[in-house]
Amino acid sequence: MGFFLLLFVILGLFVSVRLFLYRTTLIYRLKKWGHWIEDRIHEQQSLKVPELDENNQENMFYRKVSTYLNSLSTIEDSDNTNLISGKKPNGIVLCLDDDQMIQDTFLGARVSWTNRVEKMRETNACKKTFLLKVKMKDKRRILQSYIQHIYRASDDVESRCKELKLYMNTATLPEEHRSRGRWSSVRLSHPATIETIAMDSDLKKKVKSDLDSFLKSKQYYHRLGRVWKRSYLLYGPSGTGKSSFIAAMAKFLSYDIYEIDLSKVVDDSDLKTLLLQTTRKSLIVVEDLDRFITSNSTTVSLTGLLNFMDGVLNSCCGDEKLMVFTMNSKEKIEKIDSSILRPGRIDVHIYFPLCNFNSFKTLANNCLGLKDHKLFPQVEEIFQTGSTMSPAEMSELMISNHGSPGRALKSVITALQINGDVRFSSTPVSGKPGMRLHHNGVVTPEDSSSMTETSNVFVMNGSCSVPVVKEIQKLYGLIRMKSSKKIGPSDQFSGSMERSR
Numbered sequence: 365m366g367f368f369l370l371l372f373v374i375l376g377l378f379v380s381v382r383l384f385l386y387r388t389t390l391i392y393r394l395k396k397w398g399h400w401i402e403d404r405i406h407e408q409q410s411l412k413v414p415e416l417d418e419n420n421q422e423n424m425f426y427r428k429v430s431t432y433l434n435s436l437s438t439i440e441d442s443d444n445t446n447l448i449s450g451k452k453p454n455g456i457v458l459c460l461d462d463d464q465m466i467q468d469t470f471l472g473a474r475v476s477w478t479n480r481v482e483k484m485r486e487t488n489a490c491k492k493t494f495l496l497k498v499k500m501k502d503k504r505r506i507l508q509s510y511i512q513h514i515y516r517a518s519d520d521v522e523s524r525c526k527e528l529k530l531y532m533n534t535a536t537l538p539e540e541h542r543s544r545g546r547w548s549s550v551r552l553s554h555p556a557t558i559e560t561i562a563m564d565s566d567l568k569k570k571v572k573s574d575l576d577s578f579l580k581s582k583q584y585y586h587r588l589g590r591v592w593k594r595s596y597l598l599y600g601p602s603g604t605g606k607s608s609f610i611a612a613m614a615k616f617l618s619y620d621i622y623e624i625d626l627s628k629v630v631d632d633s634d635l636k637t638l639l640l641q642t643t644r645k646s647l648i649v650v651e652d653l654d655r656f657i658t659s660n661s662t663t664v665s666l667t668g669l670l671n672f673m674d675g676v677l678n679s680c681c682g683d684e685k686l687m688v689f690t691m692n693s694k695e696k697i698e699k700i701d702s703s704i705l706r707p708g709r710i711d712v713h714i715y716f717p718l719c720n721f722n723s724f725k726t727l728a729n730n731c732l733g734l735k736d737h738k739l740f741p742q743v744e745e746i747f748q749t750g751s752t753m754s755p756a757e758m759s760e761l762m763i764s765n766h767g768s769p770g771r772a773l774k775s776v777i778t779a780l781q782i783n784g785d786v787r788f789s790s791t792p793v794s795g796k797p798g799m800r801l802h803h804n805g806v807v808t809p810e811d812s813s814s815m816t817e818t819s820n821v822f823v824m825n826g827s828c829s830v831p832v833v834k835e836i837q838k839l840y841g842l843i844r845m846k847s848s849k850k851i852g853p854s855d856q857f858s859g860s861m862e863r864s865r
Contacts, residue, residue, distance in 0.1 A: 410497050412493050414426065415492040420640065421640050421641060421681065424644075425511075429494045430460075431522055433466055433479075439458045445461060445464065446461050462479060471505070475496060475498045475502075475510070476496075477497075478494070527551060528619070529551060530549060532549070547622070552620070554612075556615075558572060558616055561612055561726075579617065592683040594712070595710050595711045596689070598716060599693075600692070600715055601718060602692055603756030606651075610690075617645075619647050621647045622638075626662055632667070635669075642681055649687075649688045649690075650687075650690075651689075657704070670703060673704070689710070718752040718753060718755075720747055727755060727762060728740075728762065730759075732769045742777060751780045
């Protein structure tokens with residue numbers, strides 16, 4: 365008897381659940397049909413929000429609408445919603461699909477948005493537009509307030525969930541260089557921070573203070589009648605961390621990076637178009653500027669480059685930007701037209717030298733977790749002889765032997781000794797331009813302030829040495845040969861290594 369009673373209760377629950385689901389589905393469908401009929405009865409107005417404005421620049425309101433719509437809970441009820449990996453591990457975010465419609469309610473009024481995507485036959489590019497439909501009777505009552513609501517809500521979402529991006533300019537044909545679609549982007553996932561960069565601690569404080577001051581200077585710049593932007597020059601040998609420092613700056617400011625490859629720029633007009641398509645709160649980066657300026661193969665003129673760095677166009681593409689240029693050789697800098705390096709075009713100069721003992725300790729802490737070791741005095745003694753290497757080379761040696769800190773330090777010592785032998789067997793440095801031999805035998809760059817009298821010049825450390833000509837592959841191979849008898853196959857680091865630039 366008890367069994368049949370239990371079975372009856374279970375069947376009753378099952379029927380109740382089915383009836384509830386049916387009624388819920390029926391109510392949902394009735395509401396949907398009612399909205400469809402209502403939309404046909406009341407006159408509606410369609411408002412477009414294009415991705416680009418009439419000047420082929422990004423329409424900032426389009427980005428705000430996209431952020432707002434993708435944050436709505438009703439997106440879960442829409443058909444063909446895209447699932448995209450988020451910032452958090454195993455995180456998923458929802459995004460509107462092409463030509464997908466989503467509904468929203470504001471102040472009792474119901475509106476709809478459609479993500480329209482139209483392919484252009486001439487250029488093969490896609491024209492993207494958000495289409496807003498609102499009843500005429502509601503438009504005057506809610507439209508202005510609704511737009512302000514979108515701004516506020518999207519700003520809140522962006523501040524909580526901003527995902528930094530790295531934009532790169534794509535190649536284009538001359539007749540197409542004014543069309544949109546010149547930038548492609550990927551997520552900026554570089555792990556570098558200003559704290560992890562092998563840089564003098566006092567210089568880090570100066571840089572962070574300068575960036576903080578820039579962020580708070582909007583009214584000051586506008587009162588002066590100047591565009592709210594600042595320009596940095598990062599110069600020094602390859603492998604000293606300039607590219608990593610750029611990523612660290614972007615993360616510190618929460619800015620996107622727009623990296624311009626001048627070899628893919630058609631002409632001066634194309635360079636202007638790229639600048640116009642950048643957004644505010646971004647770092648605009650041109651790496652190896654000295655190589656392009658001294659090369660005859662570039663299609664960008666000096667005038668075009670000067671206008672790009674500090675021209676009227678900068679005031680037309682949004683405030684709050686940093687421009688960052690990198691160069692490898694100080695000797696080339698001194699041969700470059702002085703108008704490129706003047707204040708206003710380049711506000712801050714930061715020299716990135718090869719390693720000294722302080723930067724070695726930073727790398728040892730980052731790569732090996734060592735704040736001190738019995739071999740540190742021996743490393744310091746070798747640095748005092750003037751031997752050095754780039755942070756990228758030193759990091760590679762430490763990472764390759766990260767399982768044994770002692771072995772890693774011995775590899776660094778061997779490399780420094782070999783490098784010192786190469787240095788002292790080469791041409792005497794006293795005859796090289798741009799270098800100065802101090803009483804302790806350490807070679808340092810000449811006073812960087814000579815480059816400009818009024819620009820800010822941040823030198824990482826006065827005791828750091830200048831580049832030594834050599835190839836890391838030969839050096840690294842020689843070290844491995846010397847240590848191959850002591851290190852077994854299991855000791856080698858397996859996996860890929862990304863060498864910092």
